[in-house]
Amino acid sequence: MLDAKTKVSKATIRRIPLYYRAAQQMQQRGIRRVRSDKLAEIIHIPSATIRRDFSSFGELGKSGYGYSVATLVEEFGQLLQVQSPEDIVLIGVGGLGAALIENNFRRNPDLDIVVAFDHDPAKINTSIDGIPIYSFADLKQRLPKGVHTAIVAVPSSSQESVIAQLEAAGITAIMTFAPQPVACKPTTTIRYIDLTSELQSLLYVAHQKQKA
Template sequence: MVVNKLALSQATIKRIPVYYRTVKALQQSGVKRVRSDRLSKLVHIAPATIRRDFSNFGDLGRSGYGYSVDLLAEVFGELLEVHSEEQMLLVGCGNLGRALLTNNFRRNPDLSIVMGFDTDPSLIGTTIAGIPIYNLATLSEKIRPGMHTAIVCVPSSAQASVISQLEANGITAILTFAPKPVPAQPGTKIRYIDLTSELQALLFVDHQSKLVQEPKTPLKQS
């Protein structure tokens, strides 16, 4: 096996896709080399953090030169297994599901939603953006071997049931937009995207920062 298990921190793992996207963009602009401080401005991550992250993957850089963009693209592409297309399924073809099906990660040729599932009879049998929508009850018939990944856009109330169905059918990686945590089987990785929480946390810090900046009702000019 080519890839060894790396002891990467969670923080580093979350940054790998960001690095990958950025060096790919540089590569496509014809840039051949990049220094950690230049990259820092592009990704908003401190140069020292970038260098430390990169050092996990061997000595990628050269003192006094920087990093080869091509090499970085290759290394991160390998880590993310960009060489093989990940065929994913999506459950819940409401507004958000439809938006994701339509968008379908077109910028990333290695990510592709290939089928959708729903329980709404008016959707079953149709296609959205060319992707067929099946009855969720027929999941086990439609799923193809080698599919490990699902995107879940169902209401919180339906989520637990949907996720256990997915697990029963060999899905091990799930991205879900319903914020209700569910007990997952040991082998299953679930990532929750909680838009309301993100927004509320943003509003909270925005308001907090205004509390400090606000002038303390000055009685006189001075």
């Protein structure tokens, strides 16, 4: 049931993690079955959207019954490959980078920051929460084999060069907090987390709402 029978839409893909998390939480609370409309209340997504999303991964539910929570955890877990650990490298141990290491996606044991890089001599060869920090210049030597995922928390000005070097070292998935868009290889997938933009557009919406 792993394969998508039809092309999965971008919007659906961005909701998979929400579904997985909700299913996990229900399982932890001992809930064994759930209806789409109940799920809709919990995660604030319309039940029709939920059913459509689910159906794009196969027939997960049963008419007149609903969905088995265990099935949802299983299926979405497989989609997100939670069974095989995803080792992650962090670039840039400033305030944000350090906070990410401390956090380290603890709720998701499969997501694991295993090593960090920085260019500040004061930080190099230290560690945070057991995660070693190396010089970014040594990226190629220090990057563990089989790691293809990076989180980038460096100043915008360094971003382009950093990402180029990551690509050269074999990284193919990048989440970055610097909003400066960069050109990358077609095989590389980049997601930009732009907190300033998020806040500004939130404020725009909020201001509009007040005016109305």
